[in-house]
Amino acid sequence: MPILVTGATGTVGGSLVRQLLAANHEVRALTRDPASPAAAALPREVEVLAGDFARPHTLAPALRGVTRMHLVAMDGxxxxxxxxxxxxxxxxxxxxRITHLGHNDPSRADDDPIEAPHRPLHRAIENxxxxxxxxxxxxxxxxxxxxxxGIRAEGVVRAPFGDWNSALVHEAxxxxxxxxxxxxxxxxxxxYQPTGPEPVRRRDAVRMIGDAIGRPVRFDELxxxxxxxxxxxxxxxxxxEWFLEMGQHPDGNAWVAPDVEQVTGRPGRTFRQWAADHADDFR
Ligand SMILES: NC(=O)c1ccc[n+]([C@@H]2O[C@H](COP(=O)([O-])OP(=O)(O)OC[C@H]3O[C@@H](n4cnc5c(N)ncnc54)[C@H](OP(=O)(O)O)[C@@H]3O)[C@@H](O)[C@H]2O)c1
Known part of the structure; x- marks a missing residue:
């Protein structure tokens, strides 16, 4: 019986597809466009079906015969x-059974403009x-x-808040x-609230990408x-505006959650590891 992965052409979904296959599970992938390069690049063993969350009835073929699914909370x-x-x-x-990859900041109120649109889905899943x-x-x-x-063209990253400190998490x-x-x-x-194993300052992430590609990358702070x-x-x-508001609190995202280690039995992957895994994207 296949496991349905929505968002299979995306960052986390792509990693999930590979991990499910490696664990010998049958995988069905949902995409809005099976002819897209991202869908065509899915592993051969994956059954790829079309469907669009914006038109829920289009998911019927993908849902047929499925008892477990992963839902990415995206619509464009x-x-x-x-x-x-x-x-x-x-x-x-x-x-x-359903897993739901979404967004939630529990410290923000239900009527917060960024949070409010997500909360009805959370409640619907729970009920x-x-x-x-x-x-x-x-x-x-x-x-x-x-x-x-910017790194490929000029060897430069232009971004605000070089001291922004975040426990960035690897998609794997x-x-x-x-x-x-x-x-x-x-x-x-x-x-579950997966985070990385340590907070990383933005300017240090830039430096580590430079280390991974073997040439320095300059950080221009905006x-x-x-x-x-x-x-x-x-x-x-x-x-x-949300990004800029968060950036005013440099350590606002530095909290390291124990969830990855508790669920998987080992610490999360570091940013240095991520940069090595993805160095070709920056070359
Ligand atoms: N980025 C962050 O820092 C961050 C932090 C916390 C939580 N999140 C959450 O992570 C999720 C994003 O995950 P990701 O980065 O892996 O995604 P992603 O790489 O941006 O890919 C988006 C995926 O969603 C699918 N999709 C988009 N609109 C769709 C629609 N209308 N119908 C069907 N499929 C649709 C796309 O499939 P096709 O294009 O093939 O149709 C694609 O596979 C979001 O729920 C976000 O809130 C992200």
């Missing part, structure tokens, strides 16, 4: 608003009648891939936590106004 760039319909379809199709596991990671190491073009560790929740007992009703301009075409305005 925005939060997943069709979650309740997707959950009902999944339940009707026979899904019993779905399925065995659910929420996975709410810290900041991804993979976000630093946004720097790849997030995927390993999800793998455990999908394939082992004892994870139902749990909320002011908040310069960052607004730099990010204008990359992120929605409210997300930019």
């Amino acid at each position: 760039y925005g939060p997943l608003t069709t979650g309740p319909e997707i959950l009902e379809l999944a339940r009707q199709a026979g899904v019993r 779905s009648g399925l065995d659910w596991t929420h996975v709410f990671p810290g900041e991804f190491m993979a976000n630093t891939r946004d720097w790849a073009a 560790d997030i995927a390993e936590v999800i793998l455990a929740a999908l394939t082992e007992e004892g994870h139902a009703g749990r909320v 002011t908040p106004d310069q960052a607004r301009e730099h990010w204008r075409d990359l992120y929605p305005a409210e997300v930019i």
